[in-house]
Amino acid sequence: MPLPPDRVDYSPIIDRPPIKWPNGARVALWIAPNVEHYEYEPEFDGHRDPWPRTPYPDVQAYSYRDYGNRVGFWRMLEVLDKHNIRCCVSLNMAVLEHFPEVGEAMMQRDYDFMSHGIYNTRYLNTYTEEQEREFYRDTIDTLKRHTGKQLKGMLGPAISGTERTPDLMAEAGLIYHTDWMHDDQPVPIKVKSGKLVSVPYSIELNDAPLFRQHYEGDYFAEICKAQFDQLYQEGAESGRVMCIALHPYLTGQPHRAKYLDEILGYIMSHDGVWQTTADDIADYYIANYYDQAVDHASRING
Amino acid sequence: MPAERRFGMDHEHYDWSPISKRGILRWPDNARVAVCVIVDLDHPEWQPPEDSFTTPFAGGLSARSFPDYARLGHREYGHRVGIFRVLDVLEKHGIKPTVAIDAMTAENYPYLVQHCLDRGAEIIGHGVALTRMITSNMTEEAERAYIAQSVDALTSATGSAPAGWLGPEYGESSRTPQLLSQAGIRYVCDWVNDEQPYPLKSPHGEIFALPVMSELDDVVALWDRRVNIGRYQQLIEDGFDVLYQDGQQNGRLLALNLHPWLIGQPFRIGYLDRALSHIMRREGVWAASGSEIVDWYRNNPPTA
Numbered sequence A: 001m002p003l004p005p006d007r008v009d010y011s012p013i014i015d016r017p018p019i020k021w022p023n024g025a026r027v028a029l030w031i032a033p034n035v036e037h038y039e040y041e042p043e044f045d046g047h048r049d050p051w052p053r054t055p056y057p058d059v060q061a062y063s064y065r066d067y068g069n070r071v072g073f074w075r076m077l078e079v080l081d082k083h084n085i086r087c088c089v090s091l092n093m094a095v096l097e098h099f100p101e102v103g104e105a106m107m108q109r110d111y112d113f114m115s116h117g118i119y120n121t122r123y124l125n126t127y128t129e130e131q132e133r134e135f136y137r138d139t140i141d142t143l144k145r146h147t148g149k150q151l152k153g154m155l156g157p158a159i160s161g162t163e164r165t166p167d168l169m170a171e172a173g174l175i176y177h178t179d180w181m182h183d184d185q186p187v188p189i190k191v192k193s194g195k196l197v198s199v200p201y202s203i204e205l206n207d208a209p210l211f212r213q214h215y216e217g218d219y220f221a222e223i224c225k226a227q228f229d230q231l232y233q234e235g236a237e238s239g240r241v242m243c244i245a246l247h248p249y250l251t252g253q254p255h256r257a258k259y260l261d262e263i264l265g266y267i268m269s270h271d272g273v274w275q276t277t278a279d280d281i282a283d284y285y286i287a288n289y290y291d292q293a294v295d296h297a298s299r300i301n302g
Numbered sequence B: 001m002p003a004e005r006r007f008g009m010d011h012e013h014y015d016w017s018p019i020s021k022r023g024i025l026r027w028p029d030n031a032r033v034a035v036c037v038i039v040d041l042d043h044p045e046w047q048p049p050e051d052s053f054t055t056p057f058a059g060g061l062s063a064r065s066f067p068d069y070a071r072l073g074h075r076e077y078g079h080r081v082g083i084f085r086v087l088d089v090l091e092k093h094g095i096k097p098t099v100a101i102d103a104m105t106a107e108n109y110p111y112l113v114q115h116c117l118d119r120g121a122e123i124i125g126h127g128v129a130l131t132r133m134i135t136s137n138m139t140e141e142a143e144r145a146y147i148a149q150s151v152d153a154l155t156s157a158t159g160s161a162p163a164g165w166l167g168p169e170y171g172e173s174s175r176t177p178q179l180l181s182q183a184g185i186r187y188v189c190d191w192v193n194d195e196q197p198y199p200l201k202s203p204h205g206e207i208f209a210l211p212v213m214s215e216l217d218d219v220v221a222l223w224d225r226r227v228n229i230g231r232y233q234q235l236i237e238d239g240f241d242v243l244y245q246d247g248q249q250n251g252r253l254l255a256l257n258l259h260p261w262l263i264g265q266p267f268r269i270g271y272l273d274r275a276l277s278h279i280m281r282r283e284g285v286w287a288a289s290g291s292e293i294v295d296w297y298r299n300n301p302p303t304a
Helices: A059-083 A094-098 A102-109 A129-147 A165-169 A208-212 A215-234 A257-269 A278-288 A291-299 B069-092 B104-106 B110-118 B141-157 B176-182 B218-224 B229-246 B265-282 B290-299
Strands: A027-035 A088-091 A112-115 A187-189 A196-198 A241-248 A273-276 B034-043 B098-101 B122-125 B198-200 B207-209 B252-258 B286-287
Touching: A027 A059, A027 A278, A027 B122, A027 B218, A059 A102, A059 A241, A059 A257, A094 A102, A094 A129, A102 A129, A112 A129, A129 A187, A129 B034, A165 A196, A187 A291, A196 A278, A215 A241, A215 A257, A241 A257, A257 A273, A257 B229, A278 A291, A278 B034, A291 B069, B034 B069, B034 B229, B034 B265, B034 B290, B069 B265, B098 B110, B104 B110, B110 B122, B110 B141, B122 B141, B141 B176, B141 B252, B207 B290, B218 B229, B218 B252, B229 B252, B229 B265, B265 B286
Parallel strands: A027 A088, A027 A241, A027 A273, A088 A112, B034 B098, B034 B252, B034 B286, B098 B122
Antiparallel strands: A187 A196, B198 B207
């Protein structure tokens, strides 16, 4: 199997049925702010330490992220609104419970929401099968209760998962998983029941890994524009997906917000951009291309 | 204790308050931005006690085997050389310094403490030593004694008790704000989550958070992230410009936390000078010490 654990058939991008996005768009652009809460005193699961710098609490690390909900989120919204962006938020569901004003602001804008777990300090890796099933019930119910929306997809909490995750997501009725990042188009993920696709998220066009290093906002703008230029060119043949992943505590910093403005101004000035959400990309792909992609991949792999 | 899923924060130190839903904060003379520059004087110990805790990179360089002359010397540069450059630049721009001094510096560098006082600095508590962070490993009694040691050392060195506090490496246990207020501290700079001061909760009296801009802390930007110094100047200027714009609507705070061993190096100081020129040449900027800002906030809280 090309990519263990036999979840994905190999399918080279140069030899695939072309994807045509709505209105002939070349690039499906989705903007994914990670709206999160990191716990003050999380429980250590024995594997991944949420606050490795000091014994808990780590007030510096905690409050740096808390800045996102108190201040950064609101500055980021101003920029997104200026460009009429409809986001697909990667949401720690507990934010809806702790910080209702944040939830209301997102609902007013009719954002879509993918699950990013409950808290960004609670990872899936050690969950039993039953705990993980309960986790999906909880995230689906919490989103429905607070927003009326049906949950369709997930970026694992802090990008965590188990070997069972795709099967259990599909069993719970979810249709997309964004942890894979192995393609510029959606890709069917094999599951025991139902249909699940990968929608490309980004760990590269992502302010969190970038700004832990010495790179700054101008570099983020440069790589987002270069990524767009390349995908826009290739998308004339077969539609591409571009995701920009944001964190309000980083992009909402006063010295950074203008670079998001620059990125969105550049991309949105082009014709042929489908500014959409991962929910809509997954729906559209499953309705129009999923079966074709499965058939094609089975031929490629003999 | 893991969070309970309910409204508000997952601890009892302050209330949830998104900046977009707050009343309006007005600074003196309707200034848009209050600027506070905190300068840290940290003493790294030659041999810290075995039960002490510090971050792996505190002191500038990663740990070497004992004795680590370079690690200590790099910090000591701040006390011997860097601080004087930083104070000169602040004085040039009319910024009253807020100097965070730990107990070991206060006890062992009387010349330096007196010099800071002579330059008009406000002195705030900064723990006992760089190599002794406050963490939840401490018992309540040990933490209380630690805070007392720090406050007492500053009181005897300066003749008055400190009003403000910045923990070494922003370290706190889950009890720290309350123990600080019990020790007479009125504001704390450990919480880097806002662009305005805000009240902390304590049964022992009033205490406020004076939030530092974490990304503009020179250790975070220059040492941990390795942002180059020209870009650092630009971060401060760009950040200020946005705060200045937003501060027209609702007053903002720009609190810089600087370390003389780092920003006081000859090749760096000019960039700080230029960044502060950019800020201080604007109208509507109020440069003040930590307690001046907190006192104003206390007496003129945000109004709806």
